[in-house]
Amino acid sequence: MLPKTYLIYFSPTRTTRKIVEQVAAGLDSQSIEHHDLTRMEQEFTLRLDDGVAVIGVPVYAGRVPEIFLKRIEKLSGEGIPAVLIALYGNRAYEDALVELRDVIIAKGFNVVAAGAFIGEHSYSTDGRPIAANRPDTEDLKYAIVFGVAIANKLQGDCNLATLDIPGNIPYKERVPLGGICPETMPELCTLCKTCARICPAFIITVDQEVTTKAENCVMCCACVKFCPYHARVMRHPMVEARRDMLIKNCSERKEPSCFL
Ligand SMILES: Cc1cc2nc3c(=O)[nH]c(=O)nc-3n(C[C@H](O)[C@H](O)[C@H](O)COP(=O)(O)O)c2cc1C
Structure with a gap:
């Protein structure tokens, strides 16, 4: 063992x-x-x-x-x-x-x-x-x-x-990240700070409202997926276009590959 x-x-x-x-x-x-x-x-x-x-x-x-x-x-x-x-x-x-x-x-x-x-x-x-x-x-x-x-x-x-x-x-050349980040829908947000607590880049602050420093966002969408109130959304046009492409071209199930 x-x-x-x-x-x-x-x-x-x-x-x-x-x-x-x-x-x-x-x-x-x-x-x-x-x-x-x-x-x-x-x-x-x-x-x-x-x-x-x-x-x-x-x-x-x-x-x-x-x-x-x-x-x-x-x-x-x-x-x-x-x-x-x-x-x-x-x-x-x-x-x-x-x-x-x-x-x-x-x-x-x-x-x-x-x-x-x-x-x-x-x-x-x-x-x-x-x-x-x-x-x-x-x-x-x-x-x-x-x-x-x-x-x-x-x-x-x-x-x-x-x-x-x-x-x-x-x-392959790195695609630069930054400048695009999820947004908060104030009508759903309770300022619970879950997003700030889980963001891996430490770019979200919650005070009277939620502020996100877009330039350092890694676009991981953890704040979107773990918001208990579904108040975070990633709907930047570039991401919407990427979603369209992925749904169109990458919907067929792929399987894991292992090398040993
Ligand atoms: C900025 C960014 C770039 C990504 N690029 C690719 C990619 O090139 N190919 C792919 O199949 N998935 C890509 N993904 C999807 C992630 O690899 C996938 O969602 C992964 O499961 C996330 O891992 P995690 O759950 O451990 O955070 C990308 C996601 C992000 C946020």
């Missing part, structure tokens, strides 16, 4: 987290330590020299979110095995998994397995669903089985720094 699994993830709408947890369940180690980097109040420093790490991120425009890269600046692996998870919204994961592999190898981990899973798209709404309610039961089962397969592999030789993962180098 593996001694310890470290779960390291950024997951504003919690789909990445669900898969990371299921993979860890399949690994079946003696203990699990969570490092949720979604909302970091303090600097994150972690140097791991035993156990296995499961590291998960959502795919943003085919890449690893920049905010995650900043948060793991002081993470180091000292040769321990790492399992990588990229969670995408049923469009494509493009270069995100290759980028994550390269970053995590550069931090000293031994990347032994990687998986691309599907989660409800950040821009999905009840009326305009995109991969709604994923990961579902099938996805979660798949993630556990993947974890079991990794545990078996770790019994043998696991020096696989050259794991063959689809994606391009150089990675």
Whole structure:
């Protein structure tokens, strides 16, 4: 049995987290330590020299979110095995998994397995669903089985720094974020501050009204999905156009892919 699994993830709408947890369940180690980097109040420093790490991120425009890269600046692996998870919204994961592999190898981990899973798209709404309610039961089962397969592999030789993962180098150009953010519908808002408490970018303040600093928004839509009063909406014309495209071209169910 593996001694310890470290779960390291950024997951504003919690789909990445669900898969990371299921993979860890399949690994079946003696203990699990969570490092949720979604909302970091303090600097994150972690140097791991035993156990296995499961590291998960959502795919943003085919890449690893920049905010995650900043948060793991002081993470180091000292040769321990790492399992990588990229969670995408049923469009494509493009270069995100290759980028994550390269970053995590550069931090000293031994990347032994990687998986691309599907989660409800950040821009999905009840009326305009995109991969709604994923990961579902099938996805979660798949993630556990993947974890079991990794545990078996770790019994043998696991020096696989050259794991063959689809994606391009150089990675696709980053699409700059910022300037677009969800809005609040004052007639529904009770100023409960849920949005301010969960925003991973710390850009929402609630006083007599809700203020959002659009230039630093990562567009994760956590404030939209977790507002208890449905008072936050993402209806910027650029996002509406993106929703149209996703519904038109990416409605067919995709399945997880795993590499080990
Ligand atoms: C800014 C942004 C860019 C995104 N880009 C992609 C993408 O390139 N491909 C894709 O399939 N999904 C994309 N998504 C959807 C997320 O990858 C997906 O919703 C994921 O499940 C969110 O993870 P979380 O629940 O852990 O926050 C994007 C979402 C956001 C907010």
